[in-house]
Amino acid sequence: MKTRTMKAFTFKRYGKSPDLGFENVDYPSPAADEILVKVYAAGLNPIDNMIPGGMFKPVLHFKLPATLGSDLSGVVIATGSRVTRFTPGDEVFASIFDRGTGSLAEFARVPESLAALKPKNLDHVQAASLPMVSLTSWQAFTERAHLQPGQKVFIPAGSGGIGSFAIQLAKHLGADVATTTSSANEEWVRQLGADEVVDYTKQAFEHVLSGYDIVIGTLRGDSIEKSLNILKPGGKIISLIGPLDVNFARARQLNIFMRMIFGLMSRRILRLSKKRGLDYSFLFVRPDGEQLTRISKLIEAEKIKPVIDKVFPFADTQDALAWLQRGHAKGKVVVKIHQE
Numbered sequence: 001m002k003t004r005t006m007k008a009f010t011f012k013r014y015g016k017s018p019d020l021g022f023e024n025v026d027y028p029s030p031a032a033d034e035i036l037v038k039v040y041a042a043g044l045n046p047i048d049n050m051i052p053g054g055m056f057k058p059v060l061h062f063k064l065p066a067t068l069g070s071d072l073s074g075v076v077i078a079t080g081s082r083v084t085r086f087t088p089g090d091e092v093f094a095s096i097f098d099r100g101t102g103s104l105a106e107f108a109r110v111p112e113s114l115a116a117l118k119p120k121n122l123d124h125v126q127a128a129s130l131p132m133v134s135l136t137s138w139q140a141f142t143e144r145a146h147l148q149p150g151q152k153v154f155i156p157a158g159s160g161g162i163g164s165f166a167i168q169l170a171k172h173l174g175a176d177v178a179t180t181t182s183s184a185n186e187e188w189v190r191q192l193g194a195d196e197v198v199d200y201t202k203q204a205f206e207h208v209l210s211g212y213d214i215v216i217g218t219l220r221g222d223s224i225e226k227s228l229n230i231l232k233p234g235g236k237i238i239s240l241i242g243p244l245d246v247n248f249a250r251a252r253q254l255n256i257f258m259r260m261i262f263g264l265m266s267r268r269i270l271r272l273s274k275k276r277g278l279d280y281s282f283l284f285v286r287p288d289g290e291q292l293t294r295i296s297k298l299i300e301a302e303k304i305k306p307v308i309d310k311v312f313p314f315a316d317t318q319d320a321l322a323w324l325q326r327g328h329a330k331g332k333v334v335v336k337i338h339q340e
Contacts, residue, residue, distance in 0.1 A: 009069070030109050034110060038106070040340055042069045092118055097287050119299040129308055132285055154230060155170065155178070206230055220241050240282075313336055
């Protein structure tokens with residue numbers, strides 16, 4: 001009997017030559033607590049370009065060749081024996097990040113607990129743009145920062161995928177928001193909700209901003225250290241890009257060697273933070289269907305809107321990843337896998 005297969009976008013090895021491309025892989029069958037989703041669209045995130053390079057190899061575990069991608073929107077076509085929340089025909093969206101499987105495929109297995117019904121007012125492309133950026137923003141503000149109305153929040157790179165969502169959520173939660181962008185995007189990020197906008201081509205944000213309660217670290221390089229200068233005592237830095245810290249290593253149940261490595265990586269920023277009376281932590285997003293359900297309600301109420309930069313057909317997935325890698329996307333990059 002011939003094994004049924006599907007098309008998926010995979011990488012075969014870690015490093016500078018990961019051999020990215022399409023493979024025919026086994027058609028998935030859902031486990032008892034999973035749903036099988038026909039993937040109509042998959043949202044891309046910067047980590048999709050980092051994983052094949054091996055940066056997260058000690059933390060994220062894939063069986064090679066592995067399918068890339070984590071965000072998806074699609075239609076349930078089968079359910080496992082213990083699934084109670086979904087039935088075939090339901091339109092859902094989800095993040096399957098950190099599950100060892102990927103969303104850049106014609107079909108995907110999704111644990112029931114990680115999925116939510118797609119917002120009724122969005123199509124699949126719009127819904128697929130949301131899971132990672134919305135969950136990251138939600139967890140940063142509600143779980144880590146405990147954001148209160150009236151607090152001042154700095155979200156760099158406001159026109160990017162994470163920035164364009166985080167600004168809207170922070171404003172919904174009652175914050176005063178500052179961001180950085182180029183002059184061409186200034187009016188646009190103000191429309192998203194930014195109260196203060198720093199044109200990074202003309203000014204250094206650390207020379208303009210002060211008295212902030214929370215910084216969301218979204219930019220590599222020395223931006224995290226510079227952000228120390230704008231926080232008031234007791235302020236919080238929640239970094240999405242590192243350095244990774246010991247608390248993260250403990251949460252991942254990593255061995256003592258990795259805990260030592262992450263401790264060394266974060267030693268400088270922790271020392272500088274402590275010296276100024278600040279709190280630094282690294283946030284690794286956690287897929288969560290219940291949180292997506294709450295986010296969906298905000299979307300349906302039009303409190304927050306998805307921001308799409310470009311949509312690529314499935315056949316052009318490599319071009320989509322290359323476009324994202326350039327770092328100039330205004331919102332999210334999405335791959336359309338099936339026609340609606």
